[in-house]
Amino acid sequence: MTYTIGKWKRTRFWAVRDVSGALVCVCAYRTGALALKARLEGRAAT
Numbered sequence: 001m002t003y004t005i006g007k008w009k010r011t012r013f014w015a016v017r018d019v020s021g022a023l024v025c026v027c028a029y030r031t032g033a034l035a036l037k038a039r040l041e042g043r044a045a046t
Contacts, residue, residue, distance in 0.1 A: 003037045005030070016040075 001019060008015040008026050014033040016025045024040070027033040 001041070003040055005033045005037055 003019075003024065004017050006015055006017070007013070012028075014027045014030050015023055016027065016033050016036055018024055025033075025036055027036060
């Protein structure tokens, strides 16, 4: 499954969403969102 990362509303937080656009998680840091996305996709975080 593919996930996307984008800004959460007009805040400093980052949202991780699935293919259908459903919210999976809101992270405080972009690096955390990238790590979560990599883990959900079954890849090693860089």
